[in-house]
Structures are given as C-alpha cells and as structure tokens.
Amino acid sequence: MRVVGKNCQRYITDVGCIVRRFTPLQVKGWSKIPRNEVETLILCGREKFKLSTEPHVDVAIEEDMKRRYTKWHYTLHQMFLECKTVEQALANPPVENKSQRNKDNNSQIQFTHSSGTKAFSRVRWENRNPETGVLPSRIDTLKLTRYDEENKKWVDDDAKKAYVSVHLYIIRFELQHMSEDEIYDHVLGKAPSGYIRGLGVGPKPKPSFGVATRRCAQVEAVTRRAEQAEAQSVKLAEELTMVDEYRLLFRACIF
Structure with a gap:
C-alpha cells in the first residue's frame, strides 16, 4: 500500500522523521517494539492529517512505518558491520562507498523511469x-x-x-x-x-x-440489443392479444 493524495509528500516526509526520531534501535525488528509504543507512533502519524477513522487506515500507517523502519534499521546495521570500531560507525560513511552502492543497485534496473522518487x-x-x-x-x-x-x-x-x-x-x-x-x-x-x-x-x-474494457462494451451492446428485442417481443404479443380480442368481438356481432 502506498499513500496518495494532495499532501502525500508531506505525509511521507513526516512519517520518515517520526520513524527515525522515535522508534527504538535496540530491538531486533518491528515486531519486538511494544504494542503501546506502536500505537503512539500511529497517533503521531495521524496528528497533522485528516485521515479516515476506519481500521484499515491504521493498518496502512503501521505498514508504512514498518517498511521505513526495516529499511532504516538494515541500513544502519550494514554501516556498523563495515566499521571496525564503534567510533568509526558513528562517523559519516565515505561518499564514494555510498555512490558505488547506488551505482550497483541502478545497474540491476531493467529500464529506468522518469518519475524520480515518486511512487x-x-x-x-x-x-x-x-x-x-x-x-x-x-x-x-x-x-x-x-x-x-x-x-x-x-x-x-x-x-x-x-x-x-x-x-x-x-x-x-x-x-x-x-x-x-x-x-x-x-x-x-x-x-x-x-x-x-x-x-x-x-x-x-x-x-x-483496454482489451477488457472493449470486451465489456461488447457485452453491454449485446445485452442492450437483447433488452430491446425483448421489449419489442412484448409489444408484439400485446398487439396480437388485441387482434384476437377484436376477432372474437367481430364473430360475436355476426352471430
């Protein structure tokens, strides 16, 4: 699930800040974060936006936060593994290493796109x-x-x-x-x-x-013709009934 709408970019930015600022790092994963803390994070995500109160919205917010937390947690963990000391881990990684990783990731893309970071x-x-x-x-x-x-x-x-x-x-x-x-x-x-x-x-x-739409249009056209034919059939049946009634009336007048 991805957020869309007029203020989606602001939501994306705010949720990213909430995750990086308030989620604990001393746990192995999102599932290990206490439930009351997760609910507080969801409330923080709702605070600045007018969102539906339906349950699936909270599920979507949590899934979004979970995805960002997992990615951020993994990135920090990889940075730590590459360092020999805690002091080195706390320092900024060399720009060259980050650039090379980005280059390697981009080389795996089948073909590029023109939408930037937008989902x-x-x-x-x-x-x-x-x-x-x-x-x-x-x-x-x-x-x-x-x-x-x-x-x-x-x-x-x-x-x-x-x-x-x-x-x-x-x-x-x-x-x-x-x-x-x-x-x-x-x-x-x-x-x-x-x-x-x-x-x-x-x-x-x-x-x-496309193809499915054209097929639906064909079905609708056939259905419409069938309904018209049925209406015409009913009309003809009524006219035949009237003819039979006039015929019986005519015979009664003769005899």
Whole structure:
C-alpha cells in the first residue's frame, strides 16, 4: 500500500522523521517494539492529517512505518558491520562507498523511469480520470513513468520497445480472452511473488481498461440489443392479444 493524495509528500516526509526520531534501535525488528509504543507512533502519524477513522487506515500507517523502519534499521546495521570500531560507525560513511552502492543497485534496473522518487501508485493517482476517478492501466503507467513529456522522448530504447511490444500484442490478439494485465505479464514477464511489474509491491490490480474494457462494451451492446428485442417481443404479443380480442368481438356481432 502506498499513500496518495494532495499532501502525500508531506505525509511521507513526516512519517520518515517520526520513524527515525522515535522508534527504538535496540530491538531486533518491528515486531519486538511494544504494542503501546506502536500505537503512539500511529497517533503521531495521524496528528497533522485528516485521515479516515476506519481500521484499515491504521493498518496502512503501521505498514508504512514498518517498511521505513526495516529499511532504516538494515541500513544502519550494514554501516556498523563495515566499521571496525564503534567510533568509526558513528562517523559519516565515505561518499564514494555510498555512490558505488547506488551505482550497483541502478545497474540491476531493467529500464529506468522518469518519475524520480515518486511512487508509481502516486503517479497513477495524479493521472486518474478527473470525472470517473479511474486510474491509468499498467500499460498507460508504463508510458507515464518512462516517457518524458517535456522533451517528448523515452528514457531509453528498452522502455520504448516494451511499450510498443505490449501494444502490438494487443492489436494482434485482440479477440483472445486476455486482459491488458495478462498481456503485460506475458510480454514483459511476471515479477517475483508479491511484486507487480510496473507497480511495485502490493495486491494484484483489477483487470485494467483496454482489451477488457472493449470486451465489456461488447457485452453491454449485446445485452442492450437483447433488452430491446425483448421489449419489442412484448409489444408484439400485446398487439396480437388485441387482434384476437377484436376477432372474437367481430364473430360475436355476426352471430
């Protein structure tokens, strides 16, 4: 789960500060923090924002804090292991080492993106349909996060090829029973368990618009024609009933 909305960046900053300032480091993990302290941290996260009082919101806040705490705790632990003394661990790590780690991590990325540190779920929310609130599909998100609108170019050739390949597959197999999400996974490959390629960690999204939407539109059209035919059938049945009544009345008048 990722926070989205008008003040999401401020929330992200505040929660990060709360975790780094108030969570204890002398425990092995988030689960070892006393429950009353966790609840206090959640209240701190709620303090500056108007959030829903539904239980799932507290769960989302805790998951966000847990994720940040785990990452921060791991980073500090790795820094400590690299040092020979406590004094050295308390000092700032060399910039060169941090730069090299970042370089190594970046080399593992399949293709870069143009959204900076902004979460893809936030990019989708900011580009939702203003009238219906519908979020962009995974394929549309691919372009939103890999295409530079200002300079009118893709971040790299791999991203462009991926986007074109997905669309070509849709055009070629449009009539097959596959949603855009299934086509996306088929062309670009499935990500590890719990990870959605193009969206990050989280629950599998509902079937996105595109092929699935066109299929729904076809079903709606057929249903609409069936309803019209049924209405016409009822009307004809009523007219036949009236004809039979007039026929019986005519026979009665003759005899």
